[in-house]
Amino acid sequence: MARMGLNRRIEEITQEVLSMGSMAEEAVQRSVQSLKDQDMALAQEVVEGDERVDELEAAIEERCLQLIALQQPMAKDLRLIGSLLKTVTDLERMADYATNIAERALWIGTQPLIKPLIDIPRMAEMALMMVKESLDAFVRGDVALAEKVCRDDEPVDALYSALFEELVGFIRKGGDTQRALQAVSLLFAARYLERIADHATNIAERVIFVVTGERVPHQLKQGTSPGPPKGSPTSS
């Protein structure tokens, strides 16, 4: 392989990461849409589309490692490639969550929704904006924007807490099992969105680290821990 400029190669990989970001964004957006519109075909598409994201992740990882092995990048370049590698993982997780949401949509199927979906699409919108802005901040090295993304995580968490209370209320009411199960599915979907927002925050924090070399203080990161203990319902 002819030796191209390291910068040029990093730029190319960055473009691919952005491409992957766009795929993940689209997957999230469409999964929520399928949940809202009860569009099974769309949900199925999202589930099938995850494979492409995984492939792209593997390809980018491979290229990054090759770059490190062959060109021995130094200092900032190395940090950049490292953060690319981690960002790719974040994006892959997001796409996975999107798939999970689509699976929830498939599980609910066409049974009437227990409540009109308003908060979940709103959460999705906020999370998607965070993903987009975190990638923007990543590409431009924009610390201010990255900090904004970190702050934006809070309202998402708050919304998740509210949803949690509401949906748990549905389950507590008992009665119709089907309704309770649907509430659980929706709860999961909300949880996934909350996690997606967290991954966007990770990306943003890494931007701050790469540019300033400073780790984000921890309280900024986990200021408001939403309702339930973290990690319990999310293992998928």
Add this chain to the structure above:
Amino acid sequence: MHLGRSVLARIWLSYSAVLLAAIILVSVFLADIIRDSYFGRLEERLRGEAALVSEIARPYLEGLPGGPGSDSVPLGREASGRARMEGEVRRLSRFIDARITVVLPDGEVLAESDRDPGTMESHASRLEVRTALAGEVGSTVRLSPTLETRMIYVAVPVFRGDGGSAGDSGSGGNGGPNSARGSSGAPRVAPDEFRPEAPVGRGTGADDRVLGVVRLAVPVDSVEQALARMRRAVATIAVIAILASALAGYLLARRLTTPLRELAAIVRGLRPGRWEGLESLGSLPQSVQEIDALRRAFASMAERLRESLRASQAGKAELAAVLESASEGIVAVDERGRIQMFNRAAEALLGVPTEEAIGRPLLEAVRNHSIAEAVTEARSGSSCVREIRLGGPSPRVLEVHAAPIRAETSEKQDTAARKQDAALLGREAASAEQATRGTPVVSADTRGAPRGAVAVLYDVTKLRRLEQVRSDFVLNVSHELRTPLTAVKGLLESLLDGAMQDPETARRFLSLAQRETDRMVALVGDLLDLARLESHNTDIAMGPVSVREAVSEAVDLLQGRVAGKRLKLEQDIPGDLPAVKGNVDLIRQVFVNLLENAIKFTEPEGTVSVRARLSPSPKVPGQWMECRVADTGPGIPQKQLPRIFERFYRTDAARSRDSGGTGLGLSIVKHIVDRHGGTVEAQSELGAGSTFVLLLPVFEKPAVDDAEGKGPVGNGKNGIEPPD
């Protein structure tokens, strides 16, 4: 500018070289000539003087030993003679301002004017002396070893007095004062012999005849001094000449270079948008012919450049304007994938400001991998078409056509530009074309490589929706037709299977079949109406229509049903209302459909009302009639209100089909009202009923011939037949 390369330096250097060479040559020749003539003259003088001195010296010499008369001269006399001679020589030397030496043939110095002869060495070896001893006149220029200065020596032999009797008397006269030793038989030198032309000693036995040698010497420093003066003068002249030549060269060079420099400055100052120099180019002062020609050539070249630049800029601006105002989104990227062009439509479609997009990689600006993939594919050389869906608050469907930008295009542009140039240059066109034909501008191997890609984005959201609507429509129509057809088919089969035998059953079945068939007829009728209304090329005769009459006709048609459901029908249409402008049959159909609808959905013993009045506050200028058809039915959910005018849209599918509707009634109403330029909207409150509000234009009497205008309206020739 390097000094050695400026015109001034070159002119000056060559001038100086030529001058120097000339001056040096001249001065060398001149010095030679001066020296020759000086020495010649000096030698000649010295010869003359030497001849004289020799005449004076001869008597002394003749008396000396070794001479012919040596035997007769005693040594004692000799010594005194020597002293006298010494005095003589000194005296003479003062007269002629030259050093005088008298040398005996054996080289001994007999007398010397400037020094004591006794201390002097033998002079026999001196060149001039040797020559003179041989009987000839010798002369040399050399450093005097005794005086250590450069001297010219001229030595003449003093001959025995055998030859010249004439010289006797002369010498006798000369020697008068100091002829102590007698002057008889004194040898003399014939004047001829001193001439340079005849320097060679005559007679064979010259040696014997030579009594001695008289040598005269003067320092030649004076010559050298003269020459040095001359050299100084020449050098001064040379310096002056060189300076003068420098001045002349400078003036000439300036005459040549000043206009050139000015020209260069002006030409350097010419650049796109700054053509002021062009005027000054024309107004430069006249100069050398060649430079004037150069200036004119520059002026015309700049003029042509400006023209072609202006043309290409205009073309570029035009192209940019065209692309910018295209309704399709246009995005162009360069070979590295950075956005080069991003027009307004693209800005609107993709929601990215142009300023932010330009110069950035596509994916960075437009965060969409599908578009990026299409463009990447195009950049690798193959065009492609993709349909992409944009999510977000306002979902859109875009068709992306991506194509590579190839070098060929630029060649095409080149050719176009060349044509333009050719047109500008006029007569030079032919030769230019000839030149370019010989050398292709784009070499073959770069021709095919894409230099970027351009993507055109079509917003096909509407198109896709319309396609969806159309296919839904076909689906609906087929469905609506199939239901009654299936029923009829089943009934007919039952009849054939034996139900025919029982007249009672047969009658029931047939009447059912008739009802289904009626429905189909109604449906097809409605579809035809719709189709006619939709095809805009059918003219609809418009005229004044009385709303009151139209409503009462509609009510008459529906009287049976109103009575059947024991509904209360209210009409509130003042008799003095003006007519609306429309087609009487269509207006009636509007009311039939609306009333039918109202009756259908109102529970028994409910109320249906029709009101009309002039619209108090029309949104559109002009007079409008507002008609309201209200019922006390269940109402329509808010969410469905915008959709109820769609074809086959039913708020409650099961119920409305039961009631025998086709699902097209309101759609037809909407179409008719649209054709009249009016509006229709539904207002509803769940449980309280629905109200349909119509706005129809009031008929304004034409200035003339209103009777004729009314004529064709009534017969409904072009109108559409109301159902039933």
